[in-house]
């Protein structure tokens with residue numbers, strides 16, 4: 049269903065010659081980012097493979113959101129390189145930036161649905177404007193995606209008529225409508241009442257099962273453990289420890305990670 | 315034919331601008347006084363007074379100032395009183411300013427929490443004491459920026475007095491433009507003099523407004 | 532002493548008043564469309580335009596807001612011919628009203644634009660919309676909705692201000708009153724009736740714009 053489901057379906061031209069199939073969809077090398085004098089990312093190296101589900105954990109202020117926002121071009125970084133699907137992120141070129149963003153979907157903590165557009169229009173807006181998708185095709189796809197997140201009957205509802213969990217699921221459908229190769233999720237359940245968290249996580253889980261590439265910042269450790277292929281622990285602007293969920297949660301090596309994990313159980 | 319230098323034009327305009335300033339000050343001060351009386355009348359809670367003053371405000375805010383000037387000019391004459399453009403302009407602008415100011419201030423008083431009225435009443439303060447010692451001092455703080463801002467409105471409003479023949483800046487500009495055959499230059503200068511009068515007031519009102527917002531946080 | 536008012540000679544001239552009122556409404560409608568467009572364009576320029584546009588837009592707004600409308604009108608009608616631009620009373624009135632409303636609308640719309648939550652813009656950017664698309668589709672519609680009441684008030688202020696256009700022999704409502712009183716010397720009565728018509732127009736325009744705002748702006 050999604051573009052990430054089948055690696056061979058991707059246009060081979062997009063894969064740089066020096067990378068084999070199964071090459072990273074996101075490749076970050078020595079990335080540094082400062083806000084003024086405050087260096088927030090201090091040299092990040094990270095590859096995300098096609099179809100991989102990566103969970104990013106870490107203390108507040110460790111730079112998780114900043115990393116995700118760099119990948120989407122919402123923040124400009126000072127040093128290092130970042131490629132998506134083999135294409136480097138160039139801040140100078142608005143055109144290149146838009147092409148990159150068509151490959152990278154983002155879901156926000158605060159949903160950010162457009163309040164003046166109905167649910168259906170929220171989903172159809174970007175495909176219409178950016179991809180010039182035909183109206184009938186666009187609507188069919190929007191209905192299909194809303195059905196997938198369990199909101200088929202809300203096509204004509206306005207965002208303020210929906211619960212937080214429903215709004216976040218619409219935001220997921222809206223991102224999927226652009227057929228992204230990778231989906232970035234920044235604490236997408238943090239703004240939700242506890243009883244609404246499950247419905248959103250189930251949607252994300254089904255995306256993972258369908259082979260979507262996911263890079264998600266999360267505080268839901270149980271979910272990360274269950275769904276992620278790999279967990280990244282960020283500490284003071286660096287990838288401090290990474291590995292499969294079982295070893296990260298079961299056998300943390302560094303004292304910082306141990307302390308972080310034990311602080312969660314208090 | 316007489317030659318007019320730019321200085322001649324400016325000097326005559328500036329002389330006339332004194333009348334713009336005088337008229338503005340009279341309208342603002344008089345309007346403030348009348349507006350305050352109307353405000354107090356309205357706050358007494360008398361239904362009839364409230365409705366009447368509400369209609370008064372509606373009338374002045376819903377009709378052109380120019381028409382108000384004409385009505386005063388011709389209306390005073392109807393009563394057999396000797397009228398002059400000067401008097402008609404003063405009266406009309408005072409009434410106009412009073413309607414706007416009383417409405418601005420009413421909003422500021424309404425922004426004072428109800429609890430302040432109740433607390434002061436529970437301390438056995440009379441209506442006048444409540445107003446003077448508790449409510450108005452608090453309302454005053456938020457009332458200053460929009461009140462200063464309205465002064466700009468008044469200065470610009472005085473330009474309409476030219477239409478009923480009062481010689482202030484705009485009227486003088488028209489007369490000078492007629493004799494110099496330099497309407498572009500003269501009206502340009504007139505506009506700049508108004509700008510020089512109003513812009514500092516606008517800036518001041520804006521800075522007061524910002525200070526108030528910072529103070530409230 | 533007795534004040535004798537006689538409205539009949541004025542009322543007998545009702546077609547003139549009606550025609551004047553129609554012109555006033557027409558001027559206001561055209562100035563509203565043009566002035567709001569100017570306002571939206573300048574608001575964009577002030578918030579996210581290049582510096583070369585920001586400064587002139589700010590200067591325009593301050594210059595207009597700190598000078599009387601009547602001076603702007605006279606500058607356009609009496610002043611511009613000296614620079615070779617000769618305008619009819621109608622075009623001069625429309626131009627002056629548009630320039631005037633445009634400046635106030637700029638500030639009003641700007642306030643609405645600046646109240647846009649940052650996340651709305653980021654969400655739109657992350658969906659690969661261009662800057663112009665973000666402005667037109669994401670920022671502007673809710674901004675207009677937010678400031679619609681303020682814009683409505685300003686449009687009414689401009690309509691009432693247009694009474695001055697009679698001074699350059701634009702045949703709108705105040706001009707009609709003047710014409711009537713010159714025919715029958717019932718000045719006070721003529722101006723009273725004209726003033727009441729203005730009051731009615733102000734109420735009417737507020738109603739219509741309120742309705743239009745709910746119906747067309749924001750589409751909800």
Ligand SMILES: Nc1ncnc2c1ncn2[C@@H]1O[C@H](COP(=O)(O)OP(=O)(O)OP(=O)(O)O)[C@@H](O)[C@H]1O
Nearest residue numbers: 083086088106107108109110111112113114115235
């Ligand atoms: N726009 C900004 N301007 C200046 N500093 C910023 C900005 N955004 C983030 N920072 C700083 O960067 C650091 C990392 O912030 P970031 O939001 O990436 O942390 P985080 O790991 O996502 O934290 P949280 O779990 O609280 O979301 C913080 O110290 C923060 O103060």
Ligand SMILES: [Mg+2]
Nearest residue numbers: 112113114235
């Ligand atoms: Mg964060």
